[in-house]
Amino acid sequence: MALTPQDVSRIAHLARLELSDGEQSALLGQLNGFFSIVEQMSAVDTSGVEPLYTPLSAVQHVSLRLREDRVTETETIDQRELKQRSAPAVEDGLFLVPKVIE
Secondary structure (H helix, E strand, O other): OOOOHHHHHHHHHHOOOOOOHHHHHHHHHHHHHHHHHHHHHHOOOOOOOOOOOOHHHHOOOOOOOOOOOOOOOOOOOOHHHHHHOOOOOEEOOEEOOOOOOO
16 A cells, blocks of 8 residues: 555645645655565454554563542542633533534
8 A cells, every 4th residue: 555645645635734845755765665565564463362452562571550440439529520611712611622623
């Protein structure tokens, strides 16, 4: 999957980046190199290989230190309301943010 200069221009536009022609051509080479590595990795048969939750577990036994899933807030004050006081816009207990995707 090779990207074109038009793809790089579109990515730069979506990321709100202003790139010179030299920067775009350098980025095109870097991105195509990255996708080339991804294609090579995708070609490897990984059926039967269990996913690792940490790279260390491939070389040594790692036990997860998980905490008990329980409520820890014991105060009678509504923490949500307290933490949302500084928010510019809140509705029904949710933070409202501006739309950023075109």
